[in-house]
Amino acid sequence: xxxxxxxxxxxxxxxxxxxxxxxxxxxxxECYAVLGRNGSGKSTLTRLLLGLEPVGGGxxxxxxxxxxxxxxxxxGRLGVCLxxxxxxxxxxxxQNACFVAQAYGRNGRALxxxxxxxxxxxxxxxxxxxxxxxxxxxxxxxxxxVEAFCHEPxxxxxxxxxxxxxxxxxxxxxxLLRQRGARGQTTWIASNDVEWAACVASRxxxxxxxxxxxxxxxEGLIREVSPLCEVHLxxxxxxxxxxxxxxxxxxxxxxGTSLRALIGDSRHLPRLLEHVGSTGAEVARVEVARATLxxxxxxxxxxxxxx
Amino acid sequence: xxxxxxxxxELAAAFSSRRALALRVGVAxxxxxxFVFAPMPLRARACGLCVLTVFVSFFGAAVGLxxxxxxxxxxxxxxxxxxxxxxxxxxxxxGGVVDLVQTAPVVGLLAVVHGLPTAxxxxxxxxxxxxxxxxxxxxxxxxxxVAVRTNAEVHLAGALGVGVLVLLSGLVPTAGPLAxxxxxxxxxxxxxxxxxxxxxxxxxxxxxxxxxxxxxxxVLLILAAWLAARTVGGPRESEE
Numbered sequence: 001x002x003x004x005x006x007x008x009x010x011x012x013x014x015x016x017x018x019x020x021x022x023x024x025x026x027x028x029x030e031c032y033a034v035l036g037r038n039g040s041g042k043s044t045l046t047r048l049l050l051g052l053e054p055v056g057g058g059x060x061x062x063x064x065x066x067x068x069x070x071x072x073x074x075x076g077r078l079g080v081c082l083x084x085x086x087x088x089x090x091x092x093x094x095q096n097a098c099f100v101a102q103a104y105g106r107n108g109r110a111l112x113x114x115x116x117x118x119x120x121x122x123x124x125x126x127x128x129x130x131x132x133x134x135x136x137x138x139x140x141x142x143x144x145x146v147e148a149f150c151h152e153p154x155x156x157x158x159x160x161x162x163x164x165x166x167x168x169x170x171x172x173x174x175x176l177l178r179q180r181g182a183r184g185q186t187t188w189i190a191s192n193d194v195e196w197a198a199c200v201a202s203r204x205x206x207x208x209x210x211x212x213x214x215x216x217x218x219e220g221l222i223r224e225v226s227p228l229c230e231v232h233l234x235x236x237x238x239x240x241x242x243x244x245x246x247x248x249x250x251x252x253x254x255x256g257t258s259l260r261a262l263i264g265d266s267r268h269l270p271r272l273l274e275h276v277g278s279t280g281a282e283v284a285r286v287e288v289a290r291a292t293l294x295x296x297x298x299x300x301x302x303x304x305x306x307x
Numbered sequence: 308x309x310x311x312x313x314x315x316x317e318l319a320a321a322f323s324s325r326r327a328l329a330l331r332v333g334v335a336x337x338x339x340x341x342f343v344f345a346p347m348p349l350r351a352r353a354c355g356l357c358v359l360t361v362f363v364s365f366f367g368a369a370v371g372l373x374x375x376x377x378x379x380x381x382x383x384x385x386x387x388x389x390x391x392x393x394x395x396x397x398x399x400x401x402g403g404v405v406d407l408v409q410t411a412p413v414v415g416l417l418a419v420v421h422g423l424p425t426a427x428x429x430x431x432x433x434x435x436x437x438x439x440x441x442x443x444x445x446x447x448x449x450x451x452x453v454a455v456r457t458n459a460e461v462h463l464a465g466a467l468g469v470g471v472l473v474l475l476s477g478l479v480p481t482a483g484p485l486a487x488x489x490x491x492x493x494x495x496x497x498x499x500x501x502x503x504x505x506x507x508x509x510x511x512x513x514x515x516x517x518x519x520x521x522x523x524x525x526v527l528l529i530l531a532a533w534l535a536a537r538t539v540g541g542p543r544e545s546e547e
Contacts, residue, residue: 050386076388086379088316090323098309099316103387107311131323 001064003028003155003186004049008058011048019045020210021058026186026203028154031177033189033197035297036207042190043083045207046159049188050080063155076104079153083160083190085144089133093124093143096132097150104151111150118146121172138164149176155186162193174200198293206300214300218293225299226291229266233259233273239281246271257284313384313394314537317401331409335363339413343420352421353505354478356413357440357498361472364406364441366465368448372398373461376452395449400533402445403438410437414505421509428520429508435523436504438530440497444472472498 004026012018019041026032036042047053049062051071060067065074087096094115101111119125122142132140141164148156156177162170177187177200191197197204198218205215214221228250235241235257243252244261248268252261261272266288276283310316322328342355375381384394414437418430451468455461473479474489476498481489493499504523507515 052382052385072388072391075386078386080386082379082382082386084379084382086383088320088380090320090327091310091316095309095316095319099311100387102309102311103389105388 001028002026002061003030003063004032004188005061006048006058007060009045009048009055009060010057011044011053012056013044017041017044018056018210019048022207022210022212023058024205024212024215026188028186029181029184030202031181031187031189031200033191033201033204034207035191035194035197035204037301038192040207040301041210042207043159044210046082046157046188046190049157050078051075077154079148079151079156081141081144081148081156081158081161083163085140087132087140087143090131092129093132093135093139093146094119094128096143097147100147101150104153106151114152115146115150118149121176122146122169123166138166138169141165142169145173152185155188156180157188159190160192161189162191162196170196194294194297195292204293206297208301214296221296221300222291222293225296228262228264229269230289231259231261231263231269231272232285232287232289233261233276233283234285235259235276236282236284239279241276241279241281244272244275246275312537313389313397314401317398318404318538321401321405328408331405332412335359335409335413336416338362339410339416343413343416349421349506349510350502352417352509353502356410356417356505357476357478357502358469358473359413360406360410360437360440360501361444361469361498363409364402364444365448365451365472366469367406368402368445369451369455369461369465369468370458371402372449372452373455373458377458397537399442399445399449400537402448403442403530404534406441406445407438410441417505418508428517429504429515431527432515432519432523433501433504433508435526436497436501436519439526440501442530443497447472472496476502478502 002025004024006022006024009022010018010020012020017039022045034042034045044053048055048060049067051067051069051074054069055067062074063077065071067074087093088099097115097119098111101107101115106114116125119128122145124139124142124146127135127139132143135143141161145158145161148158161173165173174196180187181202189197189201201218203215203217204221206213206221214224216224238257241254241259246268248264249272250262250264253259259276263269263272269286269288273283273286308315308319310319339356339359342352342359347355385391414433418433447468448465451464452461455464474481474485475492476496477489477493478498504515504519507519
């Protein structure tokens, strides 16, 4: 059963804004990232999943339950971190998190252990008993994420989870999401952080003006826009290297000690190095550059790749 | 304390800061003290304290809720698997308790300064009327908060609402057709009940009827039972 299933889903805020005919299916255990520029409809799509926006057309099911505005039956199985962190400022982070966990029916020592572990991983343990009013923006975001994971939800819905948090936590969060995937738990991410999404997501979708313009694995999307790797070799001395007649080497050029080649993938690199070595040249440095998900994102959402 | 339901959360948040609590009670006392100590007719004292209660409970609830909606707390609560009826009733009860903490000292002072020696029945009647008034005004404030969108709107509509409540409760003299409307509406207004109860408490305790004492006692009992059920009970009820 798909954790999330949308068919021709529409939600219009204003002409040209919102979600226009989005169809997608997210399987259980997947980490699915929706990427798009500001105003592309990521947050609206996320709020549709939560029943916070009216479904203008099409259909939407979350964890097998149909969702419309005001739907609440699926909420108990969700963990949510929206792009705004709302807390009870006068209470401590621990009190806030305990309240949320208890709202999901968790209590007792198991809850305390789980929360202590999450606070530790988020770096919030030293501040757990301090009022949220004293927390920085990043600490509030971390607390919102702790609350989203405190009851080990079947589906975590995260809007801009890396916004404002430190690099250490970004790494911890990626690890946490991988663990969730291994346990068969699903994660939905709406983000602008393309490089991080490439690391954690099993599939990504690019949203542009409310429409899905591309969807697939990060690897697949990168290959779609640029199947080739660019290899840059710097030679120790000036030696003339003839173009190799090798399968997988698409282009080859030399400028003094600098050699450039386009190869199908990194498996062809050893044979290229062997060819260069056979001419008596000594390779001082090897650089392999591939297109990234960011390049794919920029191309698919209507911008050219940079130089 | 780790709050396990919305009422406990709200009360813990409201009473966690001594400074905030002192400010709440202090401001209500400052506004209310002239109506206790300054020389004026008894009706003016009672009406003044009623207007104070309307401001604290109705206006305060509406403005506070709109501010919290802007901060995202409504959405946060809406996304938790807690039935909406429980969320709203807990918010109402919490608002009522906090407002009672603010207004009860002023009413208590009125009883001490002008009502002693007074009969227990008059005190019960006034306490019940205060509770009913505060809860009703909070509920009206919450309705207003749901109806308006912005901070500016709630201030405007709240000020108008205070005027309408004061008028319909018969706290200001009216004439002509409006007097008829007020005469028809005020018997149903808890603010008017409070005004009568305060006057009776401070002037002539023997004038308090048995039905007023019974109604006051009933309100106090219901409030105490409701509060006990939500604060002493175990973990909250789930929609799961």
